[in-house]
Amino acid sequence: MTNGKRGTRIQIQRLSKRFDQTQVLSDVNLTLERGEFIAIVGKSGCGKSTLLRLIAGLDQPSEGGIDLDDPSGGGQAAGTRVLFQEARLLPWKTVLDNVRIATHSKDKAGAAEALRQVGLEERGGQWPSVLSGGQKQRVALARALASNPRLLLLDEPLGALDALTRIEMQQLIERLWLEQGFTVILVTHDVSEAVALADRVLLIEQGSIAMDTRITLARPRERDSGFIYFENLILNRVLNKPTEEAAPAIERKLSYSI
Numbered sequence: 001m002t003n004g005k006r007g008t009r010i011q012i013q014r015l016s017k018r019f020d021q022t023q024v025l026s027d028v029n030l031t032l033e034r035g036e037f038i039a040i041v042g043k044s045g046c047g048k049s050t051l052l053r054l055i056a057g058l059d060q061p062s063e064g065g066i067d068l069d070d071p072s073g074g075g076q077a078a079g080t081r082v083l084f085q086e087a088r089l090l091p092w093k094t095v096l097d098n099v100r101i102a103t104h105s106k107d108k109a110g111a112a113e114a115l116r117q118v119g120l121e122e123r124g125g126q127w128p129s130v131l132s133g134g135q136k137q138r139v140a141l142a143r144a145l146a147s148n149p150r151l152l153l154l155d156e157p158l159g160a161l162d163a164l165t166r167i168e169m170q171q172l173i174e175r176l177w178l179e180q181g182f183t184v185i186l187v188t189h190d191v192s193e194a195v196a197l198a199d200r201v202l203l204i205e206q207g208s209i210a211m212d213t214r215i216t217l218a219r220p221r222e223r224d225s226g227f228i229y230f231e232n233l234i235l236n237r238v239l240n241k242p243t244e245e246a247a248p249a250i251e252r253k254l255s256y257s258i
């Protein structure tokens with residue numbers, strides 16, 4: 001599902017990245033439409049974070065190019081925000097100031113509105129140290145939202161959270177994405193999370209995109225047989241299991257939808 005036209009369009013062509021003798025990404029080609037939500041999965045060390053860092057402009061490609069077409073015309077990095085596994089809040093600033101500072105303005109109202117969007121409007125005056133891990137990540141999300149992003153790059157931001165908080169955060173991210181129409185790239189180890197949230201799930205293997213699966217399930221997604229089909233399809237590919245194991249689920253799914 002593409003939810004709007006506000007987000008950045010991304011075109012990646014013949015992208016390669018080497019660190020010394022190690023070839024991490026080879027000849028990656030990828031296009032993301034405005035407002036699309038993609039998830040990137042793959043085994044540890046396959047190059048997921050490297051790809052995200054290149055898109056964020058935090059590192060440079062060895063070959064090839066990344067074209068970010070931000071509809072606001074603000075340039076490559078202007079509308080891009082990155083969330084990491086750790087919230088990276090400034091401990092000597094209040095929650096509200098942590099959000100406000102990211103907008104490079106004195107706009108307390110805008111920061112307070114971003115805190116409201118993540119359900120933390122009551123916490124603006126507190127120090128980050130009194131917040132739970134999930135609340136800290138919600139502040140980090142508010143900090144990104146306050147600057148009106150066109151592209152949100154999420155590098156395992158929910159990886160350290162407990163299962164219930166994780167599901168709440170997934171629902172929050174999906175709701176904000178549906179309301180605001182930015183483009184999202186989510187790096188995750190969790191195939192279920194990828195299937196729950198993304199329009200497309202990309203699998204990276206040996207430096208290339210080995211699989212690009214469109215998740216054709218309605219939102220909000222339930223853990224029904226269609227969901228399990230996509231989970232199996234991707235997991236079987238990651239684990240190099242024979243694809244026939246997913247075939248009965250394909251047949252069941254087709255018989256539902258036709």
Ligand SMILES: Nc1ncnc2c1ncn2[C@@H]1O[C@H](COP(=O)(O)OP(=O)(O)OP(=O)(O)O)[C@@H](O)[C@H]1O
Binds near residue numbers: 024044046
């Ligand atoms: N700055 C760097 N210098 C040298 N090698 C690097 C650098 N950054 C990443 N690498 C190497 O590139 C490869 C891919 O790393 P990357 O962090 O992109 O993997 P990943 O898929 O995100 O892994 P994980 O799921 O474990 O976070 C690894 O072999 C890593 O050692």
